[in-house]
Amino acid sequence: xxxxxxxxxxxxxxxxxxxxxxxxxxxxxxxxxxxxxxxxxxxxxxxxxxxxxxxxxxxxxxxxxxxxxxxxxxxxxxxxxxxxxxxxxxxxxxxxxxxxxxxxxxxxxxxxxxxxxxxxxxxxxxxxxxxxxxxxxxxxxxxxxxxxxxxxxxxxxxxxxxxxxxxxxxxxxxxxxxxxxxxxxxxxxxxxxxxxxxxxxxxxxxxxxxxxxxxxxxxxxxxxxxxxxxxxxxxxxxxxxxxxxxxxxxxxxxxxxxxxxxxxxxxxxxxxxxxxxxxxxxxxxxxxxxxxxxxxxxxxxxxxxxxxxxxxxxxxxxxxxxxxxxxxxxxxxxxxxxxxxxxxxxxxxxxxxxxxxxxxxxxxxx
Amino acid sequence: xxxxxxxxxxxxxxxxxxxxxxxxxxxxxxxxxxxxxxxxxxxxxxxxxxxxxxxxxxxxxxxxxxxxxxxxxxxxxxxxxxxxxxxxxxxxxxxxxxxxxxxxxxxxxxxxxxxxxxxxxxxxx
Numbered sequence: 050x051x052x053x054x055x056x057x058x059x060x061x062x063x064x065x066x067x068x069x070x071x072x073x074x075x076x077x078x079x080x081x082x083x084x085x086x087x088x089x090x091x092x093x094x095x096x097x098x099x100x101x102x103x104x105x106x107x108x109x110x111x112x113x114x115x116x117x118x119x120x121x122x123x124x125x126x127x128x129x130x131x132x133x134x135x136x137x138x139x140x141x142x143x144x145x146x147x148x149x150x151x152x153x154x155x156x157x158x159x160x161x162x163x164x165x166x167x168x169x170x171x172x173x174x175x176x177x178x179x180x181x182x183x184x185x186x187x188x189x190x191x192x193x194x195x196x197x198x199x200x201x202x203x204x205x206x207x208x209x210x211x212x213x214x215x216x217x218x219x220x221x222x223x224x225x226x227x228x229x230x231x232x233x234x235x236x237x238x239x240x241x242x243x244x245x246x247x248x249x250x251x252x253x254x255x256x257x258x259x260x261x262x263x264x265x266x267x268x269x270x271x272x273x274x275x276x277x278x279x280x281x282x283x284x285x286x287x288x289x290x291x292x293x294x295x296x297x298x299x300x301x302x303x304x305x306x307x308x309x310x311x312x313x314x315x316x317x318x319x320x321x322x323x324x325x326x327x328x329x330x331x332x333x334x335x336x337x338x339x340x341x342x343x344x345x346x347x348x349x350x351x352x353x354x355x356x357x358x359x360x361x362x363x364x365x366x367x368x369x370x371x372x373x374x375x376x377x378x379x380x381x382x383x384x385x386x387x388x389x390x391x392x393x394x395x396x397x398x399x400x401x402x403x404x405x406x407x408x409x410x411x412x413x414x415x
Numbered sequence: 416x417x418x419x420x421x422x423x424x425x426x427x428x429x430x431x432x433x434x435x436x437x438x439x440x441x442x443x444x445x446x447x448x449x450x451x452x453x454x455x456x457x458x459x460x461x462x463x464x465x466x467x468x469x470x471x472x473x474x475x476x477x478x479x480x481x482x483x484x485x486x487x488x489x490x491x492x493x494x495x496x497x498x499x500x501x502x503x504x505x506x507x508x509x510x511x512x513x514x515x516x517x518x519x520x521x522x523x524x525x526x527x528x529x530x531x532x533x534x535x536x537x538x539x540x
Contacts (some may be wrong), residue, residue, distance in 0.1 A: 069448070084506070085477045086452045230427045279477060344502075346475055354537055367477060368454040397480070398457070398473065 055399050057102035058194040058252035061258045065266045066275050074166040076103040078278055085279035089370040092241055092284055093413075097276035098262055101240075104195055105168030106176075106249060107161040111184035114159045118152060121178060123303055123320070125313035129154040134221045134236055137311055139174060140320035144327065147174055148293055151238065153223060158383035160234070162195070162249075175227035178319070181296045198262070199245035199284075201413070202272055204237075206278035206404035210261065211235065215246070228254060240281065242288025245412055283367045289338060289378065295349055295364045296336060296378055304328060305380070307336045308409070333384040334361065338408040339394065341375035342401050344368060346396045353379050354393040354400060360385055363394060369410060375412045378401070417444055419510050423526060424535035427484050430510065431529060438487050438523075441514045442474065442505065445539040449475035453505040457500040459491050460517055467525055473515060474505070485518060486525040492515040 054077040063070060069077030078100065081088060091097055109118070119126050124137035134153040138146050148171050150163040163171045168190060175186055200206060208216045211226060218224055223236040233250035250258065264270040282292070288306040291297050296306055302320070303312050304327055314325050331346060341347055347366035352359040366377030377394065385392060418424070422432040427445035432439040447453065455475040465471040466486035472482050494516050498504060504513040530538065 069451075080478070084452055175528055283477060346454060346477075346480070349481065 055103075057100050057192075058195070058255045059100045059102065059259055062256075062263065063100065063275070064270075066263070067278060068275065068311060071278070073278055074103055074164075076165060078103060079275070079277045081277040082275050085277070085283060086370045088274070088276035088280035089283050090241060091274055092200045092276055093136060093371055094201065096198060096202040096206055096245075096273050096274050097241075097280070099199065099241075099276050099281055100193040100194070101197050101247070101281075101354060102190075102255075103165035104190075105161070105163040105165060105171065106189045106193055106195065107163065107168075108158050108159040108187040108189055109161065110187070111182070113182040113184050115354065115408060117179065117182040117184050118159060119316060120182075120318055122152060123312040123318060123324075124152070124156075125315075125316050126152065130222065131156055132222055134223055135236060135311075136221070138297075138303045138308070139171065140302065140318075140324075141299060142320055142323070144304075144320045144323035145299035146297045146301055146303055146306065147171065147299065149291065149297055149303075149308075151236075152235070153234075155225075155234075156367040160249075167293060174382075174394055192252055193249055194252050195247060195249045196255065196262075197239050197241070197245060197247045198273065199239045199241040199243045203243070203245040206273060207235070212345065219247075227256075240243075240288075240290055242286040242290070242409065242411055243284070247318070250411075258285065283370060285372055286365050286367050286376065286378070287369050287409065287411035291336075292365060293322060301380075302327060305332050305336065332383055334380050335383050336364070336408075337376040337379055337381055337386050338364075338406045338410060339366075339379055339403040340406045340410075341366075341377060341403045343394050345401060346375055346378040347379075347396060351377075351397075352395040353381055353403070354395060355385055358397075360392075371411050375406070376406075378408070381405075417510070418532045418536040423492045423529035423531060425484065425486055425529055426538070428539075429486075431485075431487070431526070432514075433520075433523065433526060436489075436498050436523065437492060437515050438485075438489070438518045438520050440471075440483075440485055440516050440518065442483070442509055443535070443539075444509050447506050447509045447513075450474065450478060450481065451506075452477045453502045456502050456505065456515065458494045458498065461491050461494055463491050465489065465491065465518065467521070471518075476504075483515065485516075486528060487518055487520040488522070488525075489518040489520040491516055492519045520533060
């Protein structure tokens with residue numbers, strides 16, 4: 050089984066650093082090194098490096114990119130600025146989310162970073178709808194790597210390695226750098242709730258850069274430590290960032306997912322009619338944050354109860370390493386979604402009390 | 416991997432230390448590593464009974480929830496109360512401080528079905 054998994058350019062680095070490798074969306078990736086909680090805390094207090102090379106990296110070129118992407122994406126990309134990234138969704142006609150992604154406007158083309166598990170679906174969707182648009186799609190996923198450097202110390206460390214102007218990069222902006230003749234893109238973004246950067250670079254160059262960032266297993270970097278998928282998940286849950294397959298799916302529209310801020314209902318895009326209708330009538334269910342009593346963790350698909358009636362479903366949960374409490378996100382009917390509403394979650398053997406709380410659970414100190 | 420010789424092992428990664436008719440039960444280092452950070456351990460009450468091959472409790476980690484199974488049936492003689500407040504002991508010392516329960520076994524016959532340290536060590540290598 051294992052020999053069929055894809056390896057990222059940093060595979061050997063993970064193995065050398067003692068990463069516990071698992072199958073994730075067809076890739077062999079580390080779930081943790083030192084322990085999920087330790088990596089989580091290190092990201093919140095210092096700086097961690099995550100290999101996110103499994104994410105899909107697509108390039109779109111051609112004169113109709115802006116018009117075409119505006120038809121596919123919920124976000125309004127008209128007059129998108131060169132050097133800016135836009136978090137957005139692509140949806141089906143019924144509003145169901147095909148994927149959430151980051152669309153970036155480069156000088157001569159556009160970049161799309163989508164979820165690894167959805168890459169072939171998104172490529173097929175784009176190609177299916179491209180008739181009548183002069184665009185071309187390329188897939189750079191296998192030729193490049195993507196790493197995330199996240200934490201309160203990420204920017205100063207990156208500035209030391211790649212120049213002071215990195216520190217002046219604004220959120221959701223990116224800059225290009227030439228390193229040994231190869232181009233790398235440095236984005237100020239991330240999926241942990243911390244400040245930080247995401248970097249895409251050619252595969253070979255990334256392999257050479259890894260020791261500069263992490264050191265060697267016997268002589269590791271004093272601050273930057275590798276972190277795995279486990280911490281990535283607990284970090285994003287605390288920050289209430291949605292994960293496809295959990296908070297988002299083809300059965301949920303972005304409005305219900307609490308992401309109206311990146312849906313422009315005044316423009317024409319696939320799924321807009323259904324979303325306008327929902328927006329007008331009001332959303333029947335909403336994504337909420339829950340704080341559970343006790344230390345037990347609510348998992349995806351645990352039922353949420355009001356009295357003896359099952360009213361909703363948990364999408365993600367964890368024992369928050371930062372807050373020390375059991376937290377979860379869940380879809381519940383709008384009438385039970387107000388903050389401080391008392392609910393119950395079925396954990397299999399027993400039900401525990403849960404209170405609706407404000408999202409996100411964690412916000413980094415300014 | 417550290418697999419103590421003084422006890423026996425189930426394929427489901429529990430260890431069983433047999434002293435007379437008292438069997439102490441915990442989970443192995445391999446299981447603790449697989450589960451990653453343990454966040455919660457649910458154990459039965461002293462004096463309650465557990466059937467042979469039945470679940471006596473539950474263990475939760477950041478990653479997953481798993482049942483704890485005893486091949487021995489019997490009466491719960493003692494439970495490790497420290498695990499309620501410090502479930503992380505299971506990651507730190509699964510073969511020592513993080514023992515879970517002691518059962519007064521109805522019968523020691525199920526021991527025949529268990530692996531010795533060598534066989535278990537090989538199975539998880």
